[in-house]
Amino acid sequence: MCCEVAVLNLFTGFVGVVAAVTQMVQGNSQGDLGQIRGGGFILLFAFTYLWVAANNFLNAGGRAFGWSECRSGGGSRGHRDRVGVRDPAAREPVRLLGNRTLAPG
Helix, strand or coil, X not given: CHHHHHHHHHXXXXXXXXXXXXXXXXXXXXXXXXXXXXHHHHHHHHHHHHXXXXXXXXXXXXHHHCCCCCCCCCCHHHHHHCCCCCCCCXXXXXXXXXXCEECCC
């Protein structure tokens, strides 16, 4: 599953870069600052897709995105350790932000 997602992210990222550069070049030739800005915003999304694809290909773990627990194997330990989420099979209190807890119900 990792490689299929990485290929789609890579494709989407490259399409975004081509679309953004095309829009920026056309905006520059027409003197339209709005098109240049729009191309810049598209580049932000395109580089994000490329970054995620690189992380998937290199098996980097995704810590920069806060995905370390989601990608750790999906075990119940990683599920219980996230803030505000409780494993339905565990009879533990739900930890919220701060020191408050909710009793299992």
